[in-house]
Amino acid sequence: MMEINFCKPDSSDIKSLKKLWLSSFDEEPKAVDLFFDKCFNAKQTYIAKYGEKIISALYLISASFNGQKAHYLCGASTHKDFRKQGIMSKLIKYALEDSAKSGDKYSFLFPANDNLYNYYQNFGYRENCIAYISDFSRNDLLSLQELNFSENNILKQGNDFKNFAVEYYSTYNIKNVKSKNYFALFE
Numbered sequence: 001m002m003e004i005n006f007c008k009p010d011s012s013d014i015k016s017l018k019k020l021w022l023s024s025f026d027e028e029p030k031a032v033d034l035f036f037d038k039c040f041n042a043k044q045t046y047i048a049k050y051g052e053k054i055i056s057a058l059y060l061i062s063a064s065f066n067g068q069k070a071h072y073l074c075g076a077s078t079h080k081d082f083r084k085q086g087i088m089s090k091l092i093k094y095a096l097e098d099s100a101k102s103g104d105k106y107s108f109l110f111p112a113n114d115n116l117y118n119y120y121q122n123f124g125y126r127e128n129c130i131a132y133i134s135d136f137s138r139n140d141l142l143s144l145q146e147l148n149f150s151e152n153n154i155l156k157q158g159n160d161f162k163n164f165a166v167e168y169y170s171t172y173n174i175k176n177v178k179s180k181n182y183f184a185l186f187e
Helices: 010-024 027-038 087-101 116-122 138-144 161-171
Strands: 004-007 045-050 052-063 068-078 106-108 155-157 173-179 183-184
Touching: 004 087, 010 027, 010 045, 010 052, 010 068, 027 161, 045 087, 052 087, 052 106, 052 161, 068 087, 161 173
Parallel strands: 068 106
Antiparallel strands: 004 045, 045 052, 052 068, 052 155, 173 183
16 A cells, blocks of 8 residues: 655646646636746645645645734645545644744634534634625725734735735636735625
8 A cells, every 4th residue: 555645746746736726626727827826835835645646735825923924724625535534634734833843823724614614623723713794885995095904913915915816806706905905805
């Protein structure tokens, strides 16, 4: 029986990573290409391989929280033939241990659905963010550009990620607004 290895990918793995992503999520190929063009960083990508085949992957996107190094975990996916075997659990532990060694103090994620909250609690994640849905006028949105958010309890992501988010949501015809200090989706 072949052993499963946990490691980081190299550039020759991108095609396989895209294929795994597309088979795991209901995403447009254009959106996946955009993620890999704008956000992919092999040093912050973790994979499980069975022989030469990538069977599981996850991605960390650099961020900061309360002025300390953090990341946003996304794209956690496992090939359908290898699910329910504990591979993702081991991959998450491997990624979190490695990212802590490189200085990450916080890890954030937004589960794809409510059923995953209990799963992620096994790794120390807990429900800690609240999303609000509000009605804003055009003038209200324009005034948001002037807000200066406190440094406390705000997950900050770089402009590269915000630029990616604008293009990503536009791929799905979701309207969005981005300024120096924030990013918002709206209908």
